[in-house]
Amino acid sequence: MYRPGFQYQCEGVATVRGEATWQVRFEEKPDSQLGVRRWQKEGTIYNIPIKGRFWLSTTTYDILRIETDLRGPVQNLELTRDHLSVDYGPVRFAAINSQLWLPWSAEMYLELHGKRYHHRHILSDYLLFGVDTKNKIAAPANTPAGPVQETEIEPPKPNQE
Numbered sequence: 001m002y003r004p005g006f007q008y009q010c011e012g013v014a015t016v017r018g019e020a021t022w023q024v025r026f027e028e029k030p031d032s033q034l035g036v037r038r039w040q041k042e043g044t045i046y047n048i049p050i051k052g053r054f055w056l057s058t059t060t061y062d063i064l065r066i067e068t069d070l071r072g073p074v075q076n077l078e079l080t081r082d083h084l085s086v087d088y089g090p091v092r093f094a095a096i097n098s099q100l101w102l103p104w105s106a107e108m109y110l111e112l113h114g115k116r117y118h119h120r121h122i123l124s125d126y127l128l129f130g131v132d133t134k135n136k137i138a139a140p141a142n143t144p145a146g147p148v149q150e151t152e153i154e155p156p157k158p159n160q161e
Contacts, residue, residue, distance in 0.1 A: 001089075005029055005035075006026045006032070008024055008025070009024070009025045011023045011053070016064040019057055019064065020057075021056055021057055023053060024053060025053050028071055032049070037068075046076060048074060048079070049070070050068045050069065050070060050082075051069055052067045052069055054067075056117075063088050063101075065085070065086070065088065066084075068084070069081075073076060079112050080111045081110060081116075082108075082109075086103050087104045088102065088104060101126075102155035104122075105120070105122050107119070107120045107121075107124075
C-alpha cells in the first residue's frame with residue numbers, strides 16, 4: 001500500500017551482525033499523500049515525511065535493520081529531528097514450535113520544541129497469545145419446557161407529598 005509513495009535505491013552489499021545484506025535507501029516522495037508516519041495536534045493530522053535505509057538479508061530476504069529520519073523539519077509541529085532505528089531477528093516460540101521475525105531493539109532520537117529526547121527499548125520475553133475456537137451449533141442447554149409467559153410490569157408511581 002505504501003510502496004508507490006516511496007523512491008528506492010539499492011546502495012550495494014553491506015554486513016549486519018556478520019550477515020551479508022542489501023543496503024537499500026528509501027525516501028518518501030514529496031507528492032505522497034498516504035504518509036507512513038502521522039502526528040495529530042489539536043485535531044489536525046500532519047504527515048511526517050521520512051527517508052532512511054533498510055538492510056535486507058541476501059539469503060533469506062528478511063529485514064535485519066531499518067533506520068528512518070525526517071525528510072525535513074516539520075515547522076507546524078516544531079519537529080526538527082526524528083531518528084528511529086530498529087533491529088529485527090528470529091524469535092522462537094517453543095510451545096507451538098514456531099519462529100517469527102520480530103523487533104529485537106528500537107532506539108529513537110527526537111527533537112521537538114527545541115528539546116531533545118532519547119528512548120531505547122530492548123525487546124525480549126515475547127509471549128504468543130492464541131485462541132483456538134471450535135463452534136458447535138445446538139439447542140441451548142436447560143431451556144424451559146413449554147411456551148414462555150409474558151409478564152406486564154407497571155412503571156413506578158411518582159411520590160405524591
